[in-house]
Amino acid sequence: MTGRRGLLAYPLSMIGVVLFAGLLVFALWRLLDQEADLRGTATDNMLWTISQAQVAAYQLDAALGRARHGEVGDDSLRLRYNVLHSRMALLEAGPQARYLETLGQRAEIERIADDIRSQETAFLDASAQTDGTLQVLLDSYARATGRAANAAMVTQLEQIGGLLDRQHGAILQVIGAITAIVAIGTLISWRMLSSLQAEYRAQVSLTREREMREAYRGFVALVAHQFQTPLAAIDSSMQRILRKGAAMTRDEIQQRARRVRGSVAQLTDLMRATRESVRLDAGQIDMQPTTCDVCKELDTARRSQLDAHPERTIHLEIGESVPAMLVADPVLLQQILDNLLANALAYSPPNEPVAMQAEASAGRLLISVKDRGTGIPLAEMPMVFEPFFRTSYTTQIAGSGMGLHLSRQLARLMGGDIRAQSSPGVGSTFVLDVPL
CATH class of the missing domain: 1.20.1330 (f41 fragment of flagellin, N-terminal domain)
Structure with a gap:
């Protein structure tokens, strides 16, 4: 018809x-x-x-x-x-x-x-x-x-x-x-106009299809690369247990089990990030704003990361201009802060602290997360928020390349955005900007 x-x-x-x-x-x-x-x-x-x-x-x-x-x-x-x-x-x-x-x-x-x-x-x-x-x-x-x-x-x-x-x-x-x-x-x-709109929709559909195809190619490449290491670790550990399980000490078995669990957690994080990205693209994530305590939300995100990495240090500084309350979706806010802090900890040396600072200006809340890691090459800065993208400096560090992409999408869903600043060899700073 x-x-x-x-x-x-x-x-x-x-x-x-x-x-x-x-x-x-x-x-x-x-x-x-x-x-x-x-x-x-x-x-x-x-x-x-x-x-x-x-x-x-x-x-x-x-x-x-x-x-x-x-x-x-x-x-x-x-x-x-x-x-x-x-x-x-x-x-x-x-x-x-x-x-x-x-x-x-x-x-x-x-x-x-x-x-x-x-x-x-x-x-x-x-x-x-x-x-x-x-x-x-x-x-x-x-x-x-x-x-x-x-x-x-x-x-x-x-x-x-x-x-x-x-x-x-x-x-x-x-x-x-x-x-x-x-x-x-x-x-x-x-x-x-109808013809132009139809042509425009066709072009948008074609562009989106190409983007999705490229995304799936990236995902396949990511699976081939990222899944290989944890799967190899799981396979190696399980083969070791199967061959020498009777002769292995309890400490060695526990060490192998922790290695397996770590690899499984890495795979789980990758699948979770991919699922969240698909839900965002499909518009299946809704924002449910409520009144939040700014200090409490920031401290909750800090303690969550310290519980997972007790050996690390995260400095939190809240400026005098920051109001006590914020109208936002606490679940989405925590997810964004968790991603930013987890990235900062992952790409910083173990002995270097991570700094989180909050300021308020012109009716907006600015939360910056600063690390002292390898930084991001200047040529790669425009791609840092693309899905599955990982910089050339971080190929040896486990990750999915989806955290920053998801964080920016969630921030925009809340009416805000995320900006990135980086100096190679010095570190990177990511600033979350949301309305109060």
Whole structure:
């Protein structure tokens, strides 16, 4: 089923992309079409041209009246007549004439215009203005152009109404197209994000698988190396007892038994550390915080290690800034401190003490464990908390390479961390940093 969905995802995505592009082109086309309609309406507006002819007729009529009273001369009449003549010629040009034809006003306007032209000499002679014939012609022309202007206005209002209706429809179409574009874009984005998330999960899974494979390889190598010594010691001791058990003294048998028990304890520690690491990775360890006595917890960890190593020395110093109580999981805290102290004792010379110091700062508790052992090579510091890792300085010392890894994981589970500082040949310091 998952494979079938994967096969369908790519054609559906391509269809979505095509629809997205098609709707975008459609929206742009509709917008350009409306822009062309607006531009065409502006060029088709004849109202101004007709009104200018009407105004020219009224101005010539007024000039004729003033001429009869001797207020203007022939030059003024000629100017007004030429203006009217140019306006009449403009109305009789191709687009304007066709527009007047659609209005049903062309024949009458052109007929009156021809009559006006036939009286050109009379219009230009101020002394001949006596019977009022010219005023009648001009009045008739003004009335005819006025009717044409009214018809043009009505026509343009109807055109504007139709244009508004078309624009309204186009706007709705564009809004619908944009809505569909947003929806399809959202779908495509969701598909892309889903694909990226699936790819990311696959990469994470692959990386984790590689890490687990490397961890298992390390574990196998560790088993081959670490198990070999204690198993060989157990086998050697048991063979010795089987061959010469009757002739062995009680002290020798006890010594062999202790050696076997020590080897078994080493194997048990290795298996316990591995089991705890698996539980941590699986999220099966929960933190159960409670109020703890800081001094008591630190002293408990110190005494636990001294009970196991009575010949060793562990110095404990608690700073004045450390509060009496701490909110933490005491079990996890003890496990971390046990690992840090056990490491410090294991990698320090038998006659060297281990120091544990506690300080508080900015609402956090800092517990440092310092040894005087071989230290850690600078190049190996980034790997010191990796599972199953052991430094090149400690290959002759028994250990699982899991203690520091587990301790840091537990510290982070408690909201803290562990930092490491080391000087080869001088010693190492591990600082547990947890919130108070």
